[in-house]
Amino acid sequence: MTVHNSVIDSYRATEGYFECRSCGSRTVSEEHLASCPSCDGSVRNIAVARE
Structure with a gap:
């Protein structure tokens, strides 16, 4: 079985994931x-750097 990274991790560099420090x-x-x-x-950007 072959699993592609795009199936496992849908992160795209065009999107930022932000989390509020207050709420x-x-x-x-x-x-x-x-x-x-x-x-x-x-807010802080919680996106994980990808290699």
Whole structure:
């Protein structure tokens, strides 16, 4: 059986995964977020670097 990486990991470089430091809400966005859309708190990019 052959499993392709795209099936296992759907991460695309065009998307950023952001997590709010205040409320813990997670958001996927094609643009860098300056603040959380839910509570306006600060966010961090939690996307994992790929090789």
